[in-house]
Amino acid sequence: MRIVAPVPDQVGQELLRLRAAAREKGPDANEAKSMLSHYILALVEAGWAKSAIATPMEVTRQEVHRLSLQAAKLPAPRSLPEVPPLPAKEPAASKKLRDTPQISPSEAKRLRELAPLATKVRGVTPEDDPSRAAAVEYGQLLADLWKRGVSRKELQRITGQAPATIRARLARHGHINRGATEQPYKGKQAEFAKKREYCKAGHEFTPENTYEYHRPDGRIARSCRTCHARRQREMVESRKELTGAVCPKGHPLTDDNTVAYNRKDGTEVKLCRICLEARQEHSSSAQRKDTCKRGHAFTPENTYEHQRPDGKVVRTCRKCKMIRQREYEERHGITSHR
Structure with missing residues (x-):
């Protein structure tokens, strides 16, 4: 709040005298x-506040402002009363800064090392996991710094965690008093800490029946291959119920029109007999062709064989290839160097 210095008494009396004389008719x-x-304008230019000038005159600050602007329209008087200088401001008392304890470089370095490990601890984390020991040390170090008086912003800057998160961790482990909404730490249950040997369906986690994968948080999770295969079969059966027992071409998958065979993994697959025979016929007819589309014979000298990415061997007519090459050169104006 701004403190306004009042005008001296002689200035106030002079203002009252001039105002009374200005209001008289004569x-x-x-x-x-x-x-x-002009006297009010001189006081304002000297630094006196308009509210301080208005107080002895018993007028508003706006009235003082109006009178100071009116001086430009009125002729200057021969003389003015003395304008006192504005009293010097007293130096403001310096605020006593709070002595905030600082964190040593070694403590800050240790906090940065422990913070990522401590945040990975969950209820299912085994007791012998290194992250549990790191979490205990991390909580104790935070508690010591908290009780020492280190500011929360400083802890947030070093650990990267919000002050509310740090307080919740300290309260959960009993380092400080808990708030109304903070729950105590219940600890890790023993049955979840053990590495289970069987899945929920009772299949044993053997190396052949176990599929391991990494979760987004970095933990390694396991999945039962037998259960996964069962879920896949159920999904296929559900799709069959929705689409009907027909092949992609629309042929009914009856017992007479079905060819069954077992894959390497033991899964039984059923194929449409009509579609299978059509593919075999198409493959055999393609192999029986003796001439190309232009009528050139597929002789050993006129045949160029190459393998596709899918493994199939395809034949190409060399004469047709030369014709296409010449047509391309004539179309683009390329002179052959052959």
Whole structure:
């Protein structure tokens, strides 16, 4: 809040005298009015507050502002009362800064090392996991710094965790008093800490029946291959129920029109007999072709064989290839160097 210095008593009395003279009707009223406006303007230019000038005159600050602007329209008087200088401001008392304990570089380095490990601890984390020991040390170090008086912002800057998160951790482990919404730490249950040997369906986690994968948080999770295969079969059966027992071409998958065979993994697969025979016929007819589309014979000298990415061997007519090459050169104006 701004402190306004009051004007001296002699200045207040002079303002009252000039204002009273300006309000009277007479030959000296205009001169008193001009002297009042110029005197107020001189006080404002000297640094006196308009509210301080208005107090002895018992007028508003806006009225003082109006009178100071009116001085530009009135003639300057021969003389003005003395304008006192503004009193010097007293130096403000310096605030006593709070002595905030600082964290040593070694403690800050240790906090940065322990914070990522401590945040990975969950209820299912085994007792012998290194992250549990790191979490205990991390909590104890935070508690010591907290009780020492280190600011929460400093802890947040070093650990990267919000002050509310740090307080919740300390309260959960009993280092500080818990709030109304903070729950105590219940600890890790023993049955979840053990590495289970069987899945929920009772299949043993053997190396052949176990599929391990990494979760987004970095932990390694296991999955039962037998259960996964069962879920896949159920999904296929559900799709069959929705689409009907037909092949992609629309042929009904009856017992007479079905060819069954076992895959390497033991899964039984059923194929449409009509589609299978059509593919075999198409493959055999392609192999029986003796001429190309232009009628050139597939002789050993006129045949170029190459293998596709899918493993199939395809034949190409060399004469047709030469014809296409010449047509391309003529179309683009390329001179052959052969």
